[in-house]
Amino acid sequence: MNRFVGRARLEWWANRSTCLEMYDINVTVTVDAAGKWQATGRHANALDTTQREGWDFLMEMDPHFSVAFPGEDRGRITVRVVEAKDGALTLMEASDWNGSVSVTFDLT
Template sequence: MDTYEGAARLEWWANRDTCLCSVSVAIAIVSDDSGWRVSATFVPPLNGEDREGWMFLMALSPYCTLRFDDDEDATVDVRVEEPSEGKLVLSAV
């Protein structure tokens, strides 16, 4: 089993020139024979207007780009689910 923990951002892009939102997260990736699983938490936790903006974007589309902080060129298109407030589950699309 391989694991990775690190910092990343979830980004919603209107087009290739306009980023609507970027949210910092701490991610944990686990890869094994059954595939890979990614969980994430907000860093820092979202409050107030930031939380409202997050909920608005999630209602529009749960699909965004995951960009790794330690390699700006490493991105993955993901679907985001939030089973409990602040706890995210990501899946590749």
């Protein structure tokens, strides 16, 4: 595949068995001659207030998601997601990400 244009799903996994949230996106993926891929996209549906709060929370905690393409039950590629002010998403392959994150909560 050198180019894919269509629907995909971003999944935010807390651990190997718990997916906290999934977001459908419209995405364009291109692959260069060296096999490195780049992707851009947008949320397939506008996020309501609750979804936006959840998205912002997960992005602040850790912007790494798994991306699943049509026919996949679970995302197999880990990506780092960057969201521009206009809502455009950039997905960068994060194959070296080890799945760990350090988060501190202030519960006072």
